[in-house]
Amino acid sequence: MIPRPRAVLAALSALLFPAAAAGADCAAVSHEGRGYTVCEARAGDDLRLFLSDAEGRPYGTFGRIDRALEAEGRRLAFAMNAGMYHPDRRPVGLYRDPAGETAPLVTAPGPGNFGMLPNGVFCIGEDRFAVVESRRYAETRPACLYATQSGPMLVIGGDLHPRFLADSDSRFVRNGVGVSADGTTAYFAISDRPVTFHEFARLFRDKLGTPDALYFDGRISRLHAPVIGRSDAGFPMGPVVGLVAPAG
Numbered sequence: 001m002i003p004r005p006r007a008v009l010a011a012l013s014a015l016l017f018p019a020a021a022a023g024a025d026c027a028a029v030s031h032e033g034r035g036y037t038v039c040e041a042r043a044g045d046d047l048r049l050f051l052s053d054a055e056g057r058p059y060g061t062f063g064r065i066d067r068a069l070e071a072e073g074r075r076l077a078f079a080m081n082a083g084m085y086h087p088d089r090r091p092v093g094l095y096r097d098p099a100g101e102t103a104p105l106v107t108a109p110g111p112g113n114f115g116m117l118p119n120g121v122f123c124i125g126e127d128r129f130a131v132v133e134s135r136r137y138a139e140t141r142p143a144c145l146y147a148t149q150s151g152p153m154l155v156i157g158g159d160l161h162p163r164f165l166a167d168s169d170s171r172f173v174r175n176g177v178g179v180s181a182d183g184t185t186a187y188f189a190i191s192d193r194p195v196t197f198h199e200f201a202r203l204f205r206d207k208l209g210t211p212d213a214l215y216f217d218g219r220i221s222r223l224h225a226p227v228i229g230r231s232d233a234g235f236p237m238g239p240v241v242g243l244v245a246p247a248g
Contacts, residue, residue, distance in 0.1 A: 026078055026225045031207040034199060035192035038208065039078045039225060039243070043128050043184040046074075046244040049082060049097055049146040051089075058089040060236030062224040069244060077245040078225040080175050080188055082122065082216050083148040084114050085238025093134070093149030094121055095239055105149060107135050113215065116163060119151020120214045122241070128183035131212040148239045154178070154201040154213040164198040172218030174200045177241070178210030188241070190223045 026039040041047045050065050052058050059065045066076050084092040092114050094105040109117050121137045123130040123144035132142060133153060152161050154176055171194035178187045187208045191200060197215070204213035222232035224242075 026227050029189075029203075029207065031203045032199065034195055034203075036189050036203055037192065037223060037225065037228070037230075039080075039188045039223070041129075041186045041188070041243050047124055047129075047146075047186070048242055048244055049095070049124070049148055050079075050240045050242060051091070051095060051097070051102060051238065058236065058238065059240065060089065062222075062231055062240070062242075065240060065242060070247065073247050074244050075247045076224055076226075077243040078188070078223070078227065079240050079242030080190060080216065080223045081220060081237045081239070082177075082241035083150040083239040084112075084217055089236060089238040091148065091239055093119070093151070094137075094147055095149070096144055096147040098145055105134060105138055107138055113218070114151040116152040116161075118153045118156060118161070119149065120153045120156075120212070121147050121149045122177050122179075122186075122214050123147045125183075129179045129186040130183055131177065131179045131210075131214045148241070150176075150214055150216050152197070152215055154197070154215050155205045155210060156212060158205065158211045160198065160201045160205065164196075164201060166198050168196040168198060171196055173221050174215065174218040175221035175223070176200065176204070176213055176215045178204035178208055178213030180209070181211050190221050 029036045029038045050059050062079055069075055091103040095103040109115050118133045120134055121132050123142055124146040173191050175190040204210045222234055224231045
């Protein structure tokens with residue numbers, strides 16, 4: 001496994017985007033001839049999940065989240081969709097923030113990618129991150145300030161999901177998150193073009209060196225990263241994960 005430490009991503013970002021070298025570590029990464037954009041957060045960063053505003057209305061867009069953060073004198077350094085959702089944008093699985101649990105954990109198999117067990121939970125703790133398989137999460141109930149469930153798992157204890165096929169022809173633009181072995185770094189990746197599950201999972205295991213990684217979605221995958229002049233548009237989203245930074 002080849003880890004991708006903070007210094008390497010920061011150097012890549014500074015070289016590729018010298019006009020916007022501060023505020024977030026986002027960089028172009030190539031693996032096996034395929035391109036990805038990877039953004040990085042470290043333990044202690046102000047990384048949050050966003051779903052609804054104070055009146056209970058789904059944010060839906062990066063712009064609405066940014067406008068809400070203006071009241072704090074803050075902004076999104078980067079953000080991406082972070083979990084599957086129903087047509088009304090309610091999370092399909094677990095969603096937790098400091099206000100409490102909005103949607104419950106789902107551990108039963110089901111249709112679609114979410115139900116392709118094992119699926120998992122991305123947990124943002126006070127001083128570390130984790131990607132936890134859903135049934136283990138149910139047993140251990142780790143302390144998470146924020147948590148979002150999605151599926152399938154991409155990498156589980158260093159192994160690819162057992163149902164991924166190396167010769168699959170199912171390709172989509174995909175995004176997800178992987179966490180370093182020590183829990184101090186989270187890597188958020190989105191493919192530049194359609195990739196298979198197997199290819200996407202290998203990015204996390206073999207390039208980023210994450211022993212556990214979780215799929216967020218495909219088809220609607222979007223990234224907001226002002227540091228590289230990117231903010232993808234599209235249909236309203238459900239859960240969003242974002243690194244928050246001071247405005248200006």
